[in-house]
Amino acid sequence: MSTIPRSVPPAPAVGGALLAGGPQRPYRPAPRRDSVSSWRWRHRAAYGACWAAGLSLCLIAVAILGYMAVEGVQYLSLEMLVTRPEPSLDQAQTGGILDPILGTLILTVMAILIATPLGAVAAIWIVEYGRPRWLARTIESGIEVVAGTPDIVLAIFGLAIFQLPLFAPLSFTADGGGVFGRSFFAASAMLSLIAIPMVFSATREGLLQVPAHVREASWALGKTRICTIRSVLLPVVRRHIATGSTLGMGRIVGDTAIVVVLLGGSLQITPVGDVPVLDVLKGSGSTLTTYVYNASPAGEGNAPQKAYAAAFVLLVLVLLLNAVATSIGKRSSPLEAHS
Amino acid sequence: MFRRLREPWTDRQAAWRLGAVSCLVLLVILLMVVFVAVKAWPTLSNNGGVGWLGPGEDVDKQMSAMLTTSRHPDSSVYHLDAWPLVYGTILTTIVAVGFGLVFSVLAAIFIVEFAPEWLRRLVVPAVRLLAAIPSVVYGLVGILVLVPFVNEHLISAERRKEVEYVVQLTGTGVLVACLVLTVMVTPIMIAIVVDALRSIPTAWTEGATALGANRWEAMWTVSVRAARPAIVAAAVLAGARAVGEAVMISMVSGSRGFSPNLMDGLTYLFEPFRTVAASMIEQVDGLNAPAISSSVYAMALLLLFSSLVLSIGGYVAKLPMRRQGMRV
């Protein structure tokens, strides 16, 4: 533990430092007097191929973003953001995207409220306690399995679970006794599963970077392990948990398969019953992703322009979340001040 | 009870409580595998285990027939020959990961070695951007931009006539799906490979340069070779993503349970198909029919199994590297 350099920032789950944008080790400077024209043709071809790959990457990114921005901003208006959508064949009468935006917000908040404690607690237990060892390794592999599972499988599994009579209070029950099984509760439960691995890895990286002497000092002063975690370690890994949560939120906002299967597919938020907040959570609705899916030629609607606008809002939201995660990750930890 | 929770926890209590919460996640995974297997059982038993993966009659017709059965259909209804779907999945995954891997390694070398500083500052955020775009946006761009382009400019009337008695060409198909899927999986691979390339000690590449290698040779023979475990890991991750991609594929692949025929020449690129994951998401409305439900769960089991196979494949691919003393 003490051999980990303290100035290395947290590396989030997948893709490491590049995707999180944290401070990185300096790139190797190119040695001089090695002009490409002196190379063999094979190496020059490879050099050209590398340049082509890099430039086309830029071009693709600019093209997608630019196209989405142009088309999306064209059809986006403030009025669209606050009007409710209406099912209609005529594109002019299909209303706005208020319900999808609300649906996205509700699902993200609920899912991250479930995922953050679960992921953080799992990471803390595995790093700080972790006995018996086989259990710790199994839980780690289990979380990796969840991270690698396609979201459509999680969605189908969620449907199987939430259509059980046991979970009938969490969604709508038809007159004949059939449990609908699709509601905000169901969707957010399954969406939290895709965020847990990100929170878990981020928290674990943060905990592993805390030098051993900090823990040992706390134990030497007579605090128990759990007290050390609560008063010494948690404040340090708070920002790692925040980074993991924000990255998880980015994934949740962009997920379509789980929402298509588990949110009931009604365009507007349709509450079930009369209790103020619970009726919305038991009901069905839509999110930005299902709205885009349905408004595109692959779904019901004839509204490609609204699809562009909604996709643009979605893209802005996702990029914003990732930028926030990056900036949280960049701030220096309180431990580095005295290393 | 809450008062007892607020008292300072002892370490033993804490280990139990935190461990119990951690086991919750494990429980969910076990439940998932068990549930999916139980619900998939009718299809598996009626088709002889893995027989439903083989070729046979039109899979679209079989699944259509399953939609309108009663609550307790007889076992002939469960018959499924899902080979076209499996073929479509294998096709798109291999193409996307194959092309993507080549492209990613080249782009990663570009980012690490050849790019001038100002260009690097553009390319790295571009990679981050592409990795963050949700798959439904990729599908939207595909279906609203690429598909009409292919339909109007790349598919000629003669080509349509060639296959008009076999299948209808509408622009959605192998070409657009593979293209968009490649663009989707590439950023993840680039990120992993770049990380690996930059963690190679500079002493190694400097040694190669000292022995007379140029920049490309030093990079290729030393860094990329040393980063092979990461390249394998990137391929495995990208493969898992490609196999599980449902939404984007269902938007741009044409949604027919049809195996594109290589013998058709270039027309192969324009023929519609469907993958296993896309079939699952399209049958969501019909999940109340028992035969459809067990078929979809059987496909879910297949996807779970394929993630497992991919991980094992990655492990096996890294074994020879371990023997060379590399830390994999």
Place this chain on the structure above:
Amino acid sequence: MHLSRRRLAALLAVLGVAAAALPAAASAKSTITISGATGSEPLVALLAKKFVKLYPGKYTFRIAQGGGEVGIADAAAGRVTIGNAARDPRPSDPAGLNFYGFAKDSFCFDTNPANPIPNLTREQAIAIWTGQVRDWSQVPGAKVTGTINLIGRTSASSLPPLVESLLLGGKKISSLAALKPSDGLVESSVAHDKNAIGFNSSYYAHQKDVHAVAFEGVACTARNVKSGQYPGVRNFYEVTRGPAKGAAKKFIDWILKSKDARKIISTSWVPLVG
């Protein structure tokens, strides 16, 4: 201090559980769930909207689509209160279902406005839909050339068997046809493809972005349905498991008997008398 906090927490927990388990029947609103045919869904949605306006605060509707066959299956399994069926009851239907017919509808072939075929005879329709004729140049009256793109429906819909029996003389639709899960999708596919031909209920076939094709010289309108000249006719039914009860009974009685409902149905469809 501890005691009151503990009591407060227990009280909140009990309230929370009670609130979550509050049955919907305790509220004044009854919910009617409907699923089924995409062809009759526009009409049922209009009827539901008027019904809610007439009896404010008493009823809410949840209308889903899915196709006529799915509607009948859902009603039989008790998953929905009312199923929208768009075909006559068959002996193979589950037992115990009550079919309440309330409207007659026509269904037509439609093409893209760039290809406004004035008429299709039965032989031409059979040749096109069975896949014998694959090129528009062989269809008289066609304004486009190239391969014909057939747009059909999945088997969740009741429409393909009706098209086959009433318009195609019992011949089967070719497996070349693209299978769309709803009327709306068929209509939008035809609207976006110059070479497409599909079949739709009258509501969708008469949208501005598609052209409804006359069959055997008879235009596909409600008037021709009433006079009996147009062969492509089907009935809309509301299906319940057992005789309709409670809110469903009120709704169905209103559809069958009230003048407002007849007026709504008469706009583009033909009300069934009795």
